[in-house]
Amino acid sequence: MDPIRTFFRGDRYAAHSGIELLEVKPGYARARMPLSAMHLNGLDIAHGGAIFTLADFAFALASNSHGTIAVAINTNMTIMKATKAGTLWAEAREVSKNPRLGNYTVEVRDDAGDLVALFQGLAYRKSEPLPVPPAT
Amino acid sequence: MDPIRTFFRGDRYAAHSGIELLEVKPGYARARMPLSAMHLNGLDIAHGGAIFTLADFAFALASNSHGTIAVAINTNMTIMKATKAGTLWAEAREVSKNPRLGNYTVEVRDDAGDLVALFQGLAYRKSEPLPVPPAT
């Protein structure tokens, strides 16, 4: 298993939220979150926090995909559509990158392909490599 | 129990994330999230998604505090400090409100009182009242 997939196995809040890594390559990532009762808010629609967590996970994958640690410093999310059921799909793309900063756009879509949320993420890029978790 | 507290008992993702409602009054709310292993990411710090979910919960409380439904349309969050343990505390304040839109600022702090994240939330205000969940 490659280092970034190994590293993200340690993401417990993503696991707790039922998020699955689909693909990661330099500057790009995809993930999904099959909706269940735990993701809903009081209006019986997917919670903004759950949608954000999915988008943020894809953003973290893409921004850490170059092998060094990147941490989120700013995020902006616009929500366009309420979702009640099915699976949410996130796709993160790198917009720009310099030695210290990286910008990413994440689109979150529902099973119909409609845009549910548009997310912008700005990451601060550190010099140290991704930590290697101990073999288990 | 007042309608807004009753309504937010139906927020399953907040409950799943261990978030507790502390106070809600018109245009204002407080909540907290005691950190445990489930909130951490691969760097062993609180996940941006967990911090956001706490902030978003406080924002939802404050924006729905006037008795009619308000839904999030845009959020912006800047993360200032990594947190490993303890409790995160969120305080939401209404910045402005007109018949259709409401703006809220949420501060998320750690046990030392340091700012962990600053969150801006913009809500679209509907005309219908908060639904009353069936008595249980």
Add this chain to the structure above:
Amino acid sequence: MDPIRTFFRGDRYAAHSGIELLEVKPGYARARMPLSAMHLNGLDIAHGGAIFTLADFAFALASNSHGTIAVAINTNMTIMKATKAGTLWAEAREVSKNPRLGNYTVEVRDDAGDLVALFQGLAYRKSEPLPVPPAT
């Protein structure tokens, strides 16, 4: 001259900033701003306010392109590259639209085609048509 072009002839701050409308059609617009000394800040690079004004102009064109008034309620802009000279080019695309809200992405590029800024705009859509300025 079509109503939207006529309407935007009344945008005095855009004119004061040397911004030129290139194209506008439903949900889409392009504009440019040839840089001169008046656009610079104390570091001799294009001022964030000038870059924003160009992006905001393209956003306003695209969001008002359906013939009814749309007003900006939230904007987010990430700046990627400093620009000293040449022309800045803005292209606005509609991301989503419902009867009350519209979301737009604006890319601002330099003469080399490099991304200078990425802008997200959220507009509140009113029911009334664009005002028709008096014939001159």
Add this chain to the structure above:
Amino acid sequence: MDPIRTFFRGDRYAAHSGIELLEVKPGYARARMPLSAMHLNGLDIAHGGAIFTLADFAFALASNSHGTIAVAINTNMTIMKATKAGTLWAEAREVSKNPRLGNYTVEVRDDAGDLVALFQGLAYRKSEPLPVPPAT
């Protein structure tokens, strides 16, 4: 004249927009913009670009107030109120600061003291001192 005031005398777009520096001290700044015809858009209200430029100027003052160069990397602005005339007043406060990043909140108000816009600015802090313009 102190270095930061001297430095900001070189901000030509702020001058072109009629913006005046009122106060600057470490982590804090105030500025104003008396509205005239040049600041208006096609709806005869203050242009979002003009409001942003005022807020961005106060943000730049506050983020450069520690004597080293800080450049804007992300801005978020919510507009609450339309303004037709009078003066707009901006006040920037430092929310957090570490060696590389600084966060600032700027409130823009009208003559009645009502909030016109709320602005969040994130700056990247460089190591080099503010340039000293040549004496004139």
